[in-house]
Amino acid sequence: MSVGLETAPAPRARTGRAKVTDRTKAERRLGLLLSAPAVIVMLLVTGYPLFNAVYLSLFSYRLTAPDDRRFVGLGNYATALSDGLFWQNVFTTFLITLITVAVELVIGFALAMVMHRAIFARRTLRTSILLPYGIVTVISAFAWRYAFDLQSGFVNPWFGLGDFAWFSDRWAALFVIILSEIWKTTPFIALLLLAGLAQVPRDLTEAATVDGATAWQRLWRVILPNMKAAIMVAVLFRTLDAWRLFDNVFVMTRGQEDTATLSFLTYQQTITRTAIGLGNAVGVLLFLSVVIIAAIFIKGFRVDLSQVRGDR
Amino acid sequence: MVEGARKGGRRGPAWRAARATAALALLASGLAACGGSGGVPTLTWYTNPDSGGQAKLAAKCTQAAGGRYRIQTSVLPNDATQQREQLVRRLAAKDSGLDIMSLDPVFVAEAANAGFLRPFGEQEKGQFVQDVFQPAVENSTWEGRLYAAPFWANTQLLWYRKSAVRKAGVDPDAPDFTWDKMIDAAVRSGVTVGAQGNKYEGYMVWVNALVASAGGRIISSAEKGDDATIEIDSPAGREAARVIGKLARSRAASPSLSTDIEEQARSLFNAPNGGFMVNWGYIWRAENGDAKDGVIDKSIPADIGWARYPRVRADQPSKPPFGGIELGIGAFSKHPDLAVDAVKCITSTENMKFYMIDSGNPAARRAVYDDPEINKEFPMAKLIRESIDAAAPRPITPYYGDVSGAIQSRWHPPASVNPETTPRRSADFVRQVLRDQALL
Incomplete structure (x- = not known):
């Protein structure tokens, strides 16, 4: 609900970008700070597997033949x-x-x-x-x-x-x-x-x-x-x-x-x-x-x- | 949800303490379960589902060990492919809690090649292979070393309804009884021929048995990995394709042949127009049990006859399928020596006989079949022994899953199989899949 309150005045802020008050700045910083833990957790649980998947997709690699792993670039794609x-x-x-x-x-x-x-x-x-x-x-x-x-x-x-x-x-x-x-x-x-x-x-x-x-x-x-x-x-x-x-x-x-x-x-x-x-x-x-x-x-x-x- | 969270937040310290205690208790009970009881090492045996026979053997051998070790069982999924998936996942993650595993023979080579199994030394080997069926030993061996201990062996027989055979006027025991004769007789007399045509390992069993019975092989020189020689595009492969296509397109086929597994073939066989079926030995127990429980007509078991797997060519003895279970020891087990002892206990001749009577699954040692009790319980015991002796293993290769999957993909559904095209296409496809050049 609080997010709704903050986003509501957004259109106004966009038109009057020139005069951002200190209060708005502080509120934005607080907002970032408050959302940081969630963002970090998100990155860890979704970002890591994602990048790992992209990395693994560049290899010819069998789980049952770990030694035969070789780089094939975009070959798999x-x-x-x-x-x-x-x-x-x-x-x-x-x-x-x-x-x-x-x-x-x-x-x-x-x-x-x-x-x-x-x-x-x-x-x-x-x-x-x-x-x-x-x-x-x-x-x-x-x-x-x-x-x-x-x-x-x-x-x-x-x-x-x-x-x-x-x-x-x-x-x-x-x-x-x-x-x-x-x-x-x-x-x-x-x-x-x-x-x-x-x-x-x-x-x-x-x-x-x-x-x-x-x-x-x-x-x-x-x-x-x-x-x-x-x-x-x-x-x-x-x-x-x-x-x-x-x-x-x-x-x-x-x-x-x-x-x-x-x-x-x-x-x-x-x-x-x-x-x-x-x-x-x-x-x-x-x-x-x-x-x-x-x-x-x-x-x-x-x-x-x-x-x-x-x-x- | 938001509502609930708020309420939770307002609850007092007593509530929080209670929650913490509950969490700790759960954690502690979980840890205790891992710890084992009183210092006796616990071996975990991953078993394929059966009627509880392997759990009984685990208890028997725990008792025989006199406190040196304890065996607990953990049941794997139902079909062979999924059993392999779970074992491979655990072994690839170096699971040290996997001490003994019941492995389908076709996956021993893969696991051995990947370094997932602890090989048996020359001294240990003796008991495991002595008097054991040759296909079982072949399947348990990779690059000259024994990686698994044959536990039970399996094969398919031709099961028939005596009444149907009389009506059709054929003799399934005749030395030249072929698939062609069987299908023709079934069509003529309006009965069915049951087989396993679903897109799964059981279909590969059928394809392999037909190719082998026609005198061919699906692949050879498997140890060369993706350079293995693919031989399915051969006269034998084309014969196999002809038989499957002929049955699938005939009136004798099950209406759901392309999704039938063992149990569907069995209920087809039990229907009023049931005639013939190729199936594993377990059905003898299952049929008698069902008749006793009133699931099927009481007169059916007495009407069941059996013969050796039908021939593909009249002048060439058939090569029945080979299956069963081999016991492997996890390469990352904490108690490998105790696991070897446990496997020795489980695969002793006496316990093989116990298991055969308890579960209906045929023993891997030939001597068991001379036992009078076994012959009383399984009147077809001698035929089972003869069939396993003559059986043809499926390709022994570390890429078995790929070979089997590729064959299933090109040979399924059975009604689409064409001797002119299917073997050739499947040969090309197996090669591509082995080289990671195609999706499966």
Whole structure:
């Protein structure tokens, strides 16, 4: 909250850069001092592994053959970027991200509306909507896997699908992966959108009603424009999450039938093959893609991260 | 969350003291667990999951040690690939708490080459290899030294439903019984042929057994690392590809063949149209247990027959798969000598027999199979011995994970396997992967 108070006058300070008072200077110094411990800890826990990963990615190095380590420069990156498998996994990841985020946004918005408008049993309603998000991803992945399993699953008997093997076909397997991801994380998006809905001033919708706007017009002309910031933040968070999807793929298909995502590819190289150099190169590429997505959202769509906290 | 933190901050000193005490107590109990009991060195044995047989052996050998050491077990993940991942991670970090480990034979070479295992000396070696199956010794040896002690050995048999075989009018025991005859008979009489076609180590077991049965090898000169000779693009490799493709595209295949592991193959076998299945020896115990518990029909065990792994070429005896567990000693163990003693105890003929009866996993020493009790419990014991004697190990190479992963990648799903293209493509791919020129 205190951060909000300090950032609020920022636009004014920018216009009047010439006259920075001693008080402002002292406050800034105090601010830096107070945030220093957190920044240092951040650098230690995120900076070190990051630089170590970049460093390791420059070597041809096996965990099981430590003596054969040799410097290959950007060779690992060239291998990864020129490999069809890499691009195929990028495509799979992109597809999963696109579909899950789009579907979740629509369902999440509907759920947020329900939570926002509910008159009775509000707590029960919100709890039950948020329930899937409280389940550990690995457990939810197993639950979905067994539901669609040929021998223990109930999905095939219910829908009369006979012995259709869901995980033996790329698109069917991706369908289940995406479905479980949507089921699991829609509540998260609904929660962020609920916060956005709460920010839309009642007066505006009431005024629109008085002016004779239909419910549809109110939604598109009043509510959505007023919660654009919340929507963009929700989409950004979910996009980054979906882009790094790992658990569902690991549990359901182990990357077979071309369902591997970028995270899974990294795991496969680093942990399974113990090809530390190549694996870290893929990991760094994954990291860069995350940075690019975040940059596009924040710069391109002008997402203001501070707004999601209701600081406005 | 912010709310909670504030409340916490306002709580009195009594609360803080209570928290500190709780934290200390937790810490102390954690430390005590590490310390071991009363000065007796504790050896930790990382076991692959079984029905508790290895834990029983640990207790037996602890007792036999008379207070010199204590063995505690720690269970590894379910499948072989993940067991290896955990062991490699621990060993690469020089984990001194890893004294004895149950290793899949295919990973001994990798661990030995990386310096993760303590080799056995010439004097120690004797007991570990005496009367032990040749493939087990081969798999435990790297560059002339024995790095692991064979504990149990495994192989696959051809299991069949006697009723189905009668209906199909074939004899799986006939010397020229081939995969082709089996698949044709199954298609003709509307029964299934179960195998392991998931993209995992079990699929590599199948591919390797077929290539070896056709008289070939996947790679050779493995000690040359990434210069090893890749031989899968050969007549034998093409034969293997033909058999897999033929089964996978036939009506006899499991609908989920491309994700089937051992247990799925077993339930396919138990279905009303179950016919044939290649699978490990454990299923005999599992089937009898399930029939007793009412999970499957009580009449099924009496309907189960067994024969040697089917041939690929009618004029060439089959080479069944080889598996099992070898016991390695961690190179960073604090008590290597005691660990050697413990491994001697665990792999004694008597304990191998005990383990075979307890867990259903076949012993690594040939003499055990002459035991009357074993033959009563496992009517197919002699066939298991014959099969392991004839078995072909999977490639022995420190890069086994890469070779196996590359083969799985190009040969999966089974229905896509084509004798004209798959062996050639997989040969190129294995080479690239070995040289870090391709992702896997």
